[in-house]
Amino acid sequence: MQTQTYTPPTNADYDEIGKFTRLADEWWDKNGAFKSLHDINPLRLNWIEDQVVAHLGTPLMGKRVLDVGCGGGILAHSMAVRGADVLGVDLGEENLQAASIHAAKTGMADTLKFRCVPVETLAAEQKGQYDVVTCMEMLEHVPDPAPIVQACFDLLKPGGVCVLSTINRNPKSYLFAIVGAEYVLRLVDKGTHDWHKFITPAELDSMAVGAGFSRFDMTGLHYQPITKRFWLSNRNVDVNYMMAFVKPE
Ligand code: SAH
Secondary structure: OOOOOOOOOOOOOHHHHHHHHOOHHHOOOOOOOOHHHHHHHHHHHHHHHHHHHHHHOOOOOOOEEEEEOOOOOHHHHHHHHOOOEEEEEEOOHHHHHHHHHHHHHOOOOOOEEEEEOOHHHHHHHOOOOEEEEEEEOOHHHOOOHHHHHHHHHHHEEEEEEEEEEEEOOOHHHHHHHHHHHHHHOOOOOOOOOOHHHOOOHHHHHHHHHHHOOEEEEEEEEEEEOOOOEEEEEOOOOOOEEEEEEEOOO
């Protein structure tokens, strides 16, 4: 009799993950392939901390934080520097190696850990254990974002804060995030993004509300190519944006 081995389906696209692991030795080169993530990091870190203060009453210091799709740990590291106890997860081994080496080099390895595990698996293992869950610039690279959002919800303590970021899907985001960022300004590598996988704020909101979240705040992330300045403004969320959600008590 033939025995069949069962492999659980993984909600991951390894062609997408390969776009990042191929460049893993550049994660901590501030002028390398991930320059834009380094450039926007102080802005998004402050916005995340503002959401945490607004909802949980105190800053990141001492909070238990999970960063989903952490890559080389740019955001995870900065949250640990602010005093949080951070776990970063990703499915690209090479990304996590770069992240761990950098954590050790900077003396952060006690409060900044990394694991290669699907977030859906982690949710079954560590349900309700985190004060804050972040998932930045990842949802547009997965086959089905809704179960990831659900896992983020499940991992949070009641009252916990979740911050998600992605790219809107409309003609302007095609022009700015694909033509502008990949071909004209070369802010990111060509082929990094597939416009069809971008997510509108209404879609993200409905996934989050479907998972059980209540919406808390939203902002757009903007770039001016002449002055090379990034800034946040909730006047429009036409291209890059972040949304914060709260898990009801
Ligand atoms: N969040 C980081 C990195 C964004 S790049 C930052 O904003 O700085 C996107 C990351 O998502 C890559 O590291 C890639 O390996 C990871 N990724 C893609 N699909 C994933 C999945 N299903 N589970 C976990 N990580 C994933």
